[in-house]
Amino acid sequence: MPGPTRESNSNNSSLQPGAEEHIPPGRSLWADGIRRLRKQRLAMVCFWIVVFYLGLAAFEWIAEVRKWESPAFIRWNEIVGPSYQKPMVPYEWTTADGKTEIRREWMGTDFMGRSTFRRALYGAKTSITVALFASLISLAIGVPLGAAAGYFRGWLDELIIWLISTLSTIPYLLLLMAFAVVLRDKTVFGLELRGITSVYLAMGLTSWVGICRLIRGEFIKRKESEYVLAARATGCSNTRIIFSHLLPNVFHIIIIDLSLRFVHFIHAEVILSFLGLGETDKPSWGAMIDAARAELARDVWWEMTAATIAIFLLSLALNLFGDALRDCLDPKLRVD
Amino acid sequence: MTVYIIRRLLYTVPIVVGVLLLTFFLFSVVGGDISQQIAGKNADAETIAEIRHEYGFDKPLFWSLDSQFIDHFRKALTFNFGRALDREKISDKILRGVGPSLSLTVPMFLGTLVLSISLALMVAFVRGSWLDVAAVVLCVAGMSIPYLSFIIYGQYIFAYKLGMFPIMYMPEESLLTSLALPVLIGIAAGLGGNLRFYRTIVLDEMRSDYVRTAFAKGLSTSKVLFKHVLKNALIPIITSVVLSIPYLFLGSLLLERFFGIPGLGSLMIEAIASRDFFIINAMTFIFSLLIVVFTLLTDICYAWADPRIKLE
Numbered sequence: 001m002p003g004p005t006r007e008s009n010s011n012n013s014s015l016q017p018g019a020e021e022h023i024p025p026g027r028s029l030w031a032d033g034i035r036r037l038r039k040q041r042l043a044m045v046c047f048w049i050v051v052f053y054l055g056l057a058a059f060e061w062i063a064e065v066r067k068w069e070s071p072a073f074i075r076w077n078e079i080v081g082p083s084y085q086k087p088m089v090p091y092e093w094t095t096a097d098g099k100t101e102i103r104r105e106w107m108g109t110d111f112m113g114r115s116t117f118r119r120a121l122y123g124a125k126t127s128i129t130v131a132l133f134a135s136l137i138s139l140a141i142g143v144p145l146g147a148a149a150g151y152f153r154g155w156l157d158e159l160i161i162w163l164i165s166t167l168s169t170i171p172y173l174l175l176l177m178a179f180a181v182v183l184r185d186k187t188v189f190g191l192e193l194r195g196i197t198s199v200y201l202a203m204g205l206t207s208w209v210g211i212c213r214l215i216r217g218e219f220i221k222r223k224e225s226e227y228v229l230a231a232r233a234t235g236c237s238n239t240r241i242i243f244s245h246l247l248p249n250v251f252h253i254i255i256i257d258l259s260l261r262f263v264h265f266i267h268a269e270v271i272l273s274f275l276g277l278g279e280t281d282k283p284s285w286g287a288m289i290d291a292a293r294a295e296l297a298r299d300v301w302w303e304m305t306a307a308t309i310a311i312f313l314l315s316l317a318l319n320l321f322g323d324a325l326r327d328c329l330d331p332k333l334r335v336d
Numbered sequence: 337m338t339v340y341i342i343r344r345l346l347y348t349v350p351i352v353v354g355v356l357l358l359t360f361f362l363f364s365v366v367g368g369d370i371s372q373q374i375a376g377k378n379a380d381a382e383t384i385a386e387i388r389h390e391y392g393f394d395k396p397l398f399w400s401l402d403s404q405f406i407d408h409f410r411k412a413l414t415f416n417f418g419r420a421l422d423r424e425k426i427s428d429k430i431l432r433g434v435g436p437s438l439s440l441t442v443p444m445f446l447g448t449l450v451l452s453i454s455l456a457l458m459v460a461f462v463r464g465s466w467l468d469v470a471a472v473v474l475c476v477a478g479m480s481i482p483y484l485s486f487i488i489y490g491q492y493i494f495a496y497k498l499g500m501f502p503i504m505y506m507p508e509e510s511l512l513t514s515l516a517l518p519v520l521i522g523i524a525a526g527l528g529g530n531l532r533f534y535r536t537i538v539l540d541e542m543r544s545d546y547v548r549t550a551f552a553k554g555l556s557t558s559k560v561l562f563k564h565v566l567k568n569a570l571i572p573i574i575t576s577v578v579l580s581i582p583y584l585f586l587g588s589l590l591l592e593r594f595f596g597i598p599g600l601g602s603l604m605i606e607a608i609a610s611r612d613f614f615i616i617n618a619m620t621f622i623f624s625l626l627i628v629v630f631t632l633l634t635d636i637c638y639a640w641a642d643p644r645i646k647l648e
Contacts, residue, residue, distance in 0.1 A: 162350055162351070162354060163354070165351050165354070166350075166351055166354030166355055166357075166358060167358070169351055169354075169355060169624045169627050169628055169631075170355060170358075170620055170623070170624045170627075171582075171583065171586060171623050171624075171627070173589065174586070174604070174616075174619060174620050174623060175620070177604070177608055177616070178359070178362055178363075178616050178617075178620055179362065181608050181611060181613075181616065182362050182363060182366050182367040182613070183366070186366065188366075263480070267482055267483070270482045270483075270484055271483070271484065271589075271590070274484055274590070275605065275608050275609075276608070276609060277608070289482065289484050289485065289488070290484075292488060293488060293594075296488060296492045296496070297496070301492070304485070304488060304489075308481065308482065308485040308489075311480070311481075311482050311485075312477075312480050312481050312482075312485075315479070315480035315481075316476060316477055316480040319476045319479060319480055320473070320476055323476070
């Protein structure tokens with residue numbers, strides 16, 4: 001990965017013979033950061049939890065596209081027992097081919113008799129898809145705008161600052177809901193915005209302000225530095241300076257911001273689902289929690305608990321990992 | 337000072353215009369004509385035309401003296417937002433919701449503030465120890481639980497199972513009994529993030545030179561914390577407090593919904609459920625304006641307290 005202090009042993013050839021034994025090889029920003037990160041047990045555990053969730057989401061996605069039938073846990077729509085079956089309590093169930101067997105569902109069943117556990121696993125795909133697309137959209141807007149504002153300054157900067165201040169003046173939840181409610185069931189450029197499409201579009205279009213501000217600040221600071229001056233002296237164009245010199249050097253800021261923002265997107269999905277603006281026909285953690293509102297009065301607590309635990313584990317892992325990543329890559333960035 | 341205030345005031349104009357442009361684009365250009373939805377599925381053409389006329393959807397979007405664009409600005413700047421889809425005046429609806437919202441959010445906000453600042457000072461006593469690490473991890477854990485789970489579990493356990501509080505808000509009961517549980521849940525849900533925020537502020541302050549001097553001259557930790565650090569940490573704390581005041585008026589969307597509190601959060605949820613763009617539009621504008629005003633006040637207070645700012 002690119003870094004500002006990329007050095008290798010080959011640079012030492014100009015030094016006096018024998019001197020290279022005393023000079024340790026240089027490490028890039030990323031190599032150094034990852035080395036520090038590896039020493040932190042908690043951060044590594046969190047990293048593997050996040051990887052597990054991402055893998056699960058990818059697997060569910062592939063299984064859906066390729067229409068796989070096995071393994072059993074991807075069949076979230078299958079009716080496996082009577083409705084509202086308690087977790088870990090054995091029950092008798094006659095399958096479609098007439099066989100009667102004793103089963104137990106270790107996270108219970110929902111009102112239609114579908115497995116809560118499988119639905120919670122599928123929810124990972126929904127939530128991570130939403131968060132991923134929302135992140136991509138907000139990066140695609142925020143990073144170029146921030147870079148342009150910080151690099152060119154002048155009227156462009158004023159214009160972008162005006163956009164940023166306007167958007168951040170509106171309370172975030174109001175803004176998000178306004179976008180979600182307007183975009184829902186609209187057809188834009190032939191694309192019908194149904195279910196989660198309108199959700200991640202609304203999140204992405206409203207949440208780029210933070211990263212834009214960060215990138216702008218970094219660009220203002222870094223465009224005066226020596227390596228940019230050197231690049232300009234050798235005749236690099238503005239595009240080249242921005243894309244191959246400045247952006248790689250702020251890349252870690254984007255990654256850190258992303259890891260912490262992911263959590264917000266997952267929590268926002270829950271709130272939008274609860275408001276009836278989320279996914280409608282496939283399981284999502286938000287929809288599960290929303291359904292639990294009516295179910296708790298009947299003492300059905302497992303659907304709610306399954307979704308809460310799923311969100312809690314992923315958020316905790318992402319939060320702790322994001323914090324550790326920030327401390328390792330850029331300790332100055334601490335802006336709680 | 338006057339020059340600074342005038343310049344700062346002028347700077348808010350483009351922002352207010354920006355908010356209006358954005359809401360116009362969102363609700364009138366993208367959202368567009370919702371008369372079909374207002375009239376219902378089986379309405380005849382005549383009813384729809386009537387509704388189109390009543391809400392002004394038949395006017396041109398831009399180039400006219402009587403366009404929707406001009407209407408949008410006129411409505412907002414005169415605070416005359418017209419009627420909601422249920423024919424009630426929007427300003428009446430909003431004014432009615434402010435009281436219940438504030439009676440929920442003010443105690444919640446003060447409780448969170450006092451609790452998290454005192455806990456942050458306590459954590460600063462044991463900074464660097466395993467207790468400090470445990471406190472941070474607990475904060476992050478608290479932040480990782482969805483807000484809805486706090487509310488649903490809280491209501492289920494304390495009101496429904498244990499019967500310690502009424503399940504829903506009851507206007508005839510005293511505010512104390514009917515709002516106690518939502519306030520407590522709100523404090524519990526917000527504590528993690530706030531404690532972490534104030535802990536960072538206090539620890540940042542602890543790194544200053546004057547703290548080292550205070551320790552060097554032999555002051556005890558509690559003296560340093562309460563006499564020196566707290567006083568200096570008050571500046572960022574007060575800023576964040578002042579800037580959160582507009583959000584108090586906004587109420588709590590989810591808490592109000594679950595406990596049936598007739599505040600602005602409930603109003604917002606009803607507006608979303610019935611896709612009432614008029615209410616959402618009015619709320620967005622009013623709250624942006626409130627935030628603009630409070631940001632302005634903070635800046636002016638800063639300039640008044642710190643003469644260097646005016647020169648920028």
